[in-house]
Amino acid sequence: MTQDPNAEAQIQPTELGANAAETGERQLNNETSDAYGSHEVGVDNLDFASVAEMGHTASELDPDAPAVLTVDNLKMYFPVKSSGVVRRTIGHVQAVDGISFVVPKGGSLGLVGESGCGKSTTGRLITRLYKPTGGSMMFEGQDLAKLSNREMKPLRRDVQMIFQDPYTSLNPRHTVGAIVGAPLEVHKIVPKNQVLKRVQELLEVVGLNPEHYNRYPNEFSGGQRQRIGIARALTLNPKVLVADEPVSALDVSIQAQVVNLLQDIQTDFDVAFLFIAHDLAIVRHFCPEIAVMYLGKIVELGDRETIYGRPHHPYTQALLSAVPDVKQAAIGGRRERIRLEGDVPSPINPPSGCRFRTRCQFAQEICAKVEPPLLQIGPRHKVACHFAGELGAHPATPVTTALLGVDDQGSPVSGATPTNTQLTIPGYEKTWYDLTSKQTTGR
Ligand SMILES: Nc1ncnc2c1ncn2[C@@H]1O[C@H](COP(=O)(O)OP(=O)(O)O)[C@@H](O)[C@H]1O
Ligand code: SF4
Numbered sequence: 513m514t515q516d517p518n519a520e521a522q523i524q525p526t527e528l529g530a531n532a533a534e535t536g537e538r539q540l541n542n543e544t545s546d547a548y549g550s551h552e553v554g555v556d557n558l559d560f561a562s563v564a565e566m567g568h569t570a571s572e573l574d575p576d577a578p579a580v581l582t583v584d585n586l587k588m589y590f591p592v593k594s595s596g597v598v599r600r601t602i603g604h605v606q607a608v609d610g611i612s613f614v615v616p617k618g619g620s621l622g623l624v625g626e627s628g629c630g631k632s633t634t635g636r637l638i639t640r641l642y643k644p645t646g647g648s649m650m651f652e653g654q655d656l657a658k659l660s661n662r663e664m665k666p667l668r669r670d671v672q673m674i675f676q677d678p679y680t681s682l683n684p685r686h687t688v689g690a691i692v693g694a695p696l697e698v699h700k701i702v703p704k705n706q707v708l709k710r711v712q713e714l715l716e717v718v719g720l721n722p723e724h725y726n727r728y729p730n731e732f733s734g735g736q737r738q739r740i741g742i743a744r745a746l747t748l749n750p751k752v753l754v755a756d757e758p759v760s761a762l763d764v765s766i767q768a769q770v771v772n773l774l775q776d777i778q779t780d781f782d783v784a785f786l787f788i789a790h791d792l793a794i795v796r797h798f799c800p801e802i803a804v805m806y807l808g809k810i811v812e813l814g815d816r817e818t819i820y821g822r823p824h825h826p827y828t829q830a831l832l833s834a835v836p837d838v839k840q841a842a843i844g845g846r847r848e849r850i851r852l853e854g855d856v857p858s859p860i861n862p863p864s865g866c867r868f869r870t871r872c873q874f875a876q877e878i879c880a881k882v883e884p885p886l887l888q889i890g891p892r893h894k895v896a897c898h899f900a901g902e903l904g905a906h907p908a909t910p911v912t913t914a915l916l917g918v919d920d921q922g923s924p925v926s927g928a929t930p931t932n933t934q935l936t937i938p939g940y941e942k943t944w945y946d947l948t949s950k951q952t953t954g955r
C-alpha cells in the first residue's frame with residue numbers, strides 16, 4: 513500500500529478495520545443513495561473499458577475551450593543528502609524535469625506513465641503541496657509557482673486533489689461529516705449552522721446516504737471511501753481537480769462507477785481534471801486528451817484518437833500494447849505485446865539524450881547524444897523521439913536532424929542553424945512539423 517505523505521492520516525487498515533469495512537459494505541450497499549447511479553452491481557469477468565461503456569459515453573474534446581491551467585517548463589528536483597552528521601546535498605532526484613501542458617476549462621487531461629515517472633509529483637506541484645524548482649503554472653492570471661504559502665491560501669480552494677488511496681487518505685478518528693465539513697469551516701464558506709446541510713448535499717452528490725454523516729471511514733467500503741474523498745475535494749467548489757490514480761485501489765466494477773461519478777461531477781460542477789493513471793485503459797474513457805510521461809518528461813501528447821490510434825513514440829506504443837481491448841495498428845496482421853526490457857532508470861542520474869533509450873528497441877547513436885524535442889507533428893499531437901513514426905513504420909533515419917542542426921549520428925553540423933523549436937511551449941501551435949515532407953505546415 514502506498515503511503516501518502518500529504519493525505520490526512522497515515523493508517524494501515526487493521527485486520528479488524530478491514531473486516532469492519534467489508535461488513536460496512538454489506539450493510540451500507542442496500543442503503544446507498546442512488547443519486548449518481550451508485551449501483552454497485554457484480555460485473556465479473558469484464559475489463560474496465562467494457563464496464564465503463566455500460567455507464568456514460570466517453571468525454572468529448574472541446575478544441576476551443578480556453579485554458580484554466582497552463583503549465584510551462586515545470587521542474588521539481590528533490591535534493592539527495594549524504595548520510596552522516598553534516599548532511600550535504602550530493603545530487604537531485606529529477607522527479608519532474610521541464611514539462612508543459614494545458615488543462616482546458618471544464619475539460620480533462622490524462623497523465624499516464626509507469627510508477628515513478630513523476631505523475632504524483634506533478635499533481636502535488638499543481639496543488640502546491642510542493643513548491644516547484646522551476647517553471648510556471650498560470651491559473652487565472654496568477655503564477656501558482658511563484659506565490660508564497662500565504663498568497664496561495666485563497667487559491668487553494670480552486671485547485672483540489674483526490675488521493676489515490678481511500679484507506680490512508682481519510683482520518684479514521686473523524687466522522688464523515690467532520691472530514692467533508694472541515695474545509696467549509698476553515699474557509700468559512702457557509703455559516704456554521706449550515707455546514708451539516710451542505711455536507712449532506714455533497715454526500716448525496718457523490719452517491720452516499722446523507723444520513724451517514726455520523727459514521728467513520730472504516731464503516732465504508734473502498735469505493736464508498738473514495739466517494740467521501742471526492743465529496744471532500746468538492747466542498748470548496750474547485751475549478752481544477754487533480755485526481756491522482758483515483759480508482760487504482762478499487763475493484764474493476766467499482767472503478768467504472770467512480771469514473772462515471774467523476775464524469776457527472778465534471779459536467780455538473782464545470783470542473784477541469786488532471787486525471788493521473790498508470791495505464792492507458794482508464795484514461796481513455798475520461799480524457800479526450802492525454803500526456804504520456806517517462807522519467808520526469810512528457811514524451812507524447814495528443815488527443816484520444818491520436819494517442820490510441822496512431823501513437824508515434826515507442827514508449828506509448830509499448831504501454832498501449834498492454835491494453836487488451838485497444839485495436840492498435842498491428843504489424844503484419846499480428847498485434848504483439850511489446851515487452852519493455854529492464855527497469856525504469858534512476859531519476860537521480862537519468863540517461864543522456866533520450867531518457868527512454870536504455871529500454872528502446874529503436875535507439876541509435878543520436879539518441880544518446882541529443883535529447884529529442886517535444887515536437888508538434890500534427891494539429892493536436894506532440895512527440896519527443898528522433899525516430900517518431902507509427903508502429904511498424906519508424907523511419908530509418910532521424911526526423912529531427914534538420915531542425916536540430918545535427919547529422920544522423922547526432923554530431924553538430926558546422927554552419928547549420930538549428931531552428932528554435934521552442935521545446936516547452938504549452939498547448940498547440942497553429943503550425944507543426946510534418947514528418948513526411950519535413951516542412952512546417954498548418955491548417
Ligand atoms: N518527497 C520526495 N523526495 C525525494 N524523492 C521523491 C519524493 N517524492 C517523489 N520522489 C521521487 O520522484 C520520482 C517520481 O515520483 P512520483 O511523482 O511519486 O511518481 P509516480 O506518481 O509517477 O509514481 C520517484 O523516483 C520518487 O522516488
Ligand atoms: S529518441 Fe531514440 S531512444 Fe528515444 S524513443 Fe526515440 S528511438 Fe527510442
Ligand SMILES: [Mg+2]
Nearest residue numbers: 628631632633
Ligand atoms: Mg503516484
